[in-house]
Amino acid sequence: MRIVFATKNRGKVREAGEKLKEFGVEIIPLDEIAEVEAPEETGETFCENAYQKATYYARKLKLPVLAEDAGLEVETLKGRPGVYSSRFAGENATDEENNRKLIEELKKRGVDSSPARYVSFFFLAFPEGMGLWSEGEVRGKVITEPRGSGGFGYDPLFIPEGYTKTMAELPLEEKNRISHRGKAVEKLVWLIEKVKGF
Ligand code: IMP
Numbered sequence: 458m459r460i461v462f463a464t465k466n467r468g469k470v471r472e473a474g475e476k477l478k479e480f481g482v483e484i485i486p487l488d489e490i491a492e493v494e495a496p497e498e499t500g501e502t503f504c505e506n507a508y509q510k511a512t513y514y515a516r517k518l519k520l521p522v523l524a525e526d527a528g529l530e531v532e533t534l535k536g537r538p539g540v541y542s543s544r545f546a547g548e549n550a551t552d553e554e555n556n557r558k559l560i561e562e563l564k565k566r567g568v569d570s571s572p573a574r575y576v577s578f579f580f581l582a583f584p585e586g587m588g589l590w591s592e593g594e595v596r597g598k599v600i601t602e603p604r605g606s607g608g609f610g611y612d613p614l615f616i617p618e619g620y621t622k623t624m625a626e627l628p629l630e631e632k633n634r635i636s637h638r639g640k641a642v643e644k645l646v647w648l649i650e651k652v653k654g655f
Contacts, residue, residue, distance in 0.1 A: 458649070459483045460581065461490055463514045463524040468609030473525065473642055476633050480646040484523065493517050503528065503540060503578035504590070511582035519584045523645075526578050527637065529611050531599055533571035534562055542610070552610050559614060560601045573599045573615065577637035579645050589648045593640030597624075608632055 460477075462484040464470060474484050487493070496513040500506035503526040510524035528542030538545040538559070546554040563571060574596045581589045596618045603613035605625030612625035617635055624632055633639040 459485055461485050461487055461514070461518065461520050461522045463487045463510050463522050466609070469525060469527075469638070472608075472629070472633055472636070472638050473523075475629060476639050476642040477646065480642075482646060482649070487514065487522075490520075491518060498526075498540075500526070501540065503576055503592075504580075506540060507578045507580035507590070508582075508588070511580040511588065515582035515584045521581060521583050523579060523581045525580075525638070525641075527576060529559075529573060529575055529599070529615070531559070531563075531571050531573045533566055533568055537562075556603060556611060556614055559599065559611065560603075563599070563601050569601045570598050573597060575611075575615065575637040577641040579641050581645060581649070589645065589652065591641045591644035591648060593637040593642075593644065595635055595637045595640070 458481065460482060462470060462473065465488065470484065470486050477484055493514060496509060498506050500509055506526035507524050511522050514524070515522040526540065528539050530536045530539050544550055546558040563569065574594050577593045579591050597616050599611065599614045600616060604623045605613050607627060607629065608625045613623055615624045616622065617624060
């Protein structure tokens, strides 16, 4: 089975692609299919954003389209950056700028770590109107000293529960086994299998 994945984030393509391959699903990055203007991200929840993105492209392309909205929720920051994770330091901010902003925000509050969780929400939209969705989370903590070069985004600052290494210090297979994205993909594939049986 082949599905279009509506993202420009190479980290997401690598991680979701690797995991989906294990289940016989191949993803085609959107930019390899067509040039379509991106919709505005206006949702206040991960669910809303993933739903908006997937249905927008499925209607435009008349193909099944998978979209993910994900982010980091930090307890000391009352759940921020949340849905604004990719724009924490401003529109088009780089991962480094967002990480710097997170470190600053923690230091401003006089802490050098905080409980946190990553959340991932996938929505698979079919052009006829039906949709499947799944969610995954991984709990842990964020720190103010970046470590490691794997993964992407906030991974150098995030230590999963039960680990001493940051997510950026773990090999891809290990991150995929425990991550919010890995868990959400597993649930989604389970649902796709069920629906195929109808
Ligand atoms: P989205 O493209 O709107 O879903 O934004 C996702 C943002 O959340 C990314 O740009 C990262 O800042 C953050 N994020 C989501 N998943 C991860 C992950 O697995 N590792 C590190 N950062 C992540």
